[in-house]
Amino acid sequence: MTLLHPFRAWRPRAGLEARVAAPPYDVLNSDEARRMADGNPDSFLRVSKAEINIEPSVPATDERVYTTARALFDRFRHDGILTRDESPGYYIYRLTMNGCEQTGIAGVASVAAYLEGRIKKHEFTRPDKENDRTRLSDVLDAHSGPVFLTHRHDPAIKTATESWIQTHAPYCDFRADDQIRHALWRVDDPEVIETLSAAFKRLPAMYIADGHHRAAAASRIHLARRDQDPSPDAPHGFFLAVTFPDTQVRILDYNRVVTDLNGLDEASFLDRIAALPRVTLAPASQPVKPGSRHEFGMYLKDRWFRIKVALEPELEADPVRCLDVTILQERILEPLLGIRDPRKDTRIDFVGGIRGLEALKQRVDSGEMAVAFSMHPTALNELMRVADAGHVMPPKSTWFEPKLRDGLLIQTL
Structure with missing residues (x-):
């Protein structure tokens, strides 16, 4: 089973990436998200935290929040703020923080591998957050925020990634308001795609670093939809993810x-x-x-x-x-x-x-x-040791930086 697959991403139109990209939904409260999106109708916070578009008295889990999120997601696509690639590919995602780089591969991860334990978790989820992300993805018919994965260093993935970066320019490269630099490349060469897919098939496991609620929500959507579409290639059988080698991932205290x-x-x-x-x-x-x-x-x-x-x-x-x-x-x-x-x-x-x-x-x-x-800080090998043993860590054991941005890559179902 290949753990990560290429896909056709929706992504911001060239030049709009910095306006669209937003911090993960769970690092901001509603008031902070309102302030950040103020004056920017294209911020993806308007989808991922759609309560900011409605009067503050409306609860964040009100049905109007989800329908508003869908309406705005549709507007982003209709108005060309988001465009979809014509063919499947992988995406290289490089984050630079305080001079330190970490470079990962974005694709769609296998829900089956998650359910079977090859994509391993290390913490419990909270029912309220899991329910919220399940409802949002179901209404959007999309996974709009990536799960942050890590894998043990693999020479084939490293070689393919570095070779592509050396011979191709990023299609977007910007510094966010927190001074973290985000650069992305699209990998569309069939031979390189096959090389990466074969390497992801050989990996014994991947590990969820950040995004347990998103992964759990994706699995629930898959289980709810598989009776209507049992195909192994059905989009609901995958979730949006970026995986980084363990040699580059930073855990803070x-x-x-x-x-x-x-x-x-x-x-x-x-x-x-x-x-x-x-x-x-x-x-x-x-x-x-x-x-x-x-x-x-x-x-x-x-x-x-x-x-x-x-x-x-x-x-x-x-x-x-x-x-x-x-x-x-x-x-x-x-x-x-x-x-x-x-x-x-x-x-x-x-x-x-x-x-x-x-x-x-x-x-x-x-x-x-x-x-x-x-x-x-908890060490990454400690996290992997817990996950390999099938255990979970105590709450709030890890803080990963830098964070991936929502809205730069979106997977529709």
């Missing part, structure tokens, strides 16, 4: 902030941490950005601390319990702060590493939060 100390004063809280077995606590003169696994920074009452944990060998062998997010949860967040389910508990929040340590300090200094924890 995903930090934690908690509203209160669960009835403890600062001194008692510090004493309890210091008394934990195999845990060392020491004051730090500077903000703590952990430099290795099992090390944490903590900001409490104008002071930074460094926490180190010497993990037991039997836990180090467990792919989930050896994760730093698990260690913090099991040693401090649950037993000392009473955070039993970080997925649902409103006393905890999560801050992507892209915002820096200053964002943690500000939230505590403002009085909004009582304590903040800085984390060492």
Whole structure:
């Protein structure tokens, strides 16, 4: 089974890419999306977060939101804002952030491979978000935001990709408002397409880095539609994806902030941490950005601390319990702060590493939060180890940067 296939993409008309392209739907709330799309009728946020076109009192899951999304998607196509390629192809997608490049291949991934576990997941989905993306894709009759995949480095994919980039100019190349550069090439040569398809067939697995809800929504649409069209080539059997080699993918830290100390004063809280077995606590003169696994920074009452944990060998062998997010949860967040389910508990929040340590300090200094924890980033091989074992990671274990943009490539069903 080939994990990734070529397809006929809808994409912005030449010169409109920067106007159409939008951040992923789930990194902005509705108010932020309204501000970003203000004055730009061609922003794909008007489709992916269509509630911004309606008065704010209307819930984001109201049926009018989905019908508005479809009407605007139809307008984009009718007015030529989006055009469709005449033949199937792959697309090379290069992201550049702070001078670092990562180059992936965009295509449509196999839902069957996802259901069979060759496209592997590492986290649970939230029913409300999964329902929303399923409804949107069903109404649009399209997958409009790519799933971010990664695969173990493959020389054939690398050679084909680099050769194409060296001999062809990108059809679009722009810097977004967050200063991330997006460049895309269309691969339409039949021999190169076949080379890539054969390489994707040989890969033992791909891994979802970001986009679990989109992948789950695609599988639900496939299962709902396959009785009407059981063909193995039916469009509903695939979902839009970009896959990057594991040697290029960057995971940032995903930090934690908690509203209160669960009835403890600062001194008692510090004493309890210091008394934990195999845990060392020491004051730090500077903000703590952990430099290795099992090390944490903590900001409490104008002071930074460094926490180190010497993990037991039997836990180090467990792919989930050896994760730093698990260690913090099991040693401090649950037993000392009473955070039993970080997925649902409103006393905890999560801050992507892209915002820096200053964002943690500000939230505590403002009085909004009582304590903040800085984390060492989860490693990609840790993610793969969890997925290969068929397990899932704790919530908010990974923060991937840079993000793919919605609206640059669209797959219709």
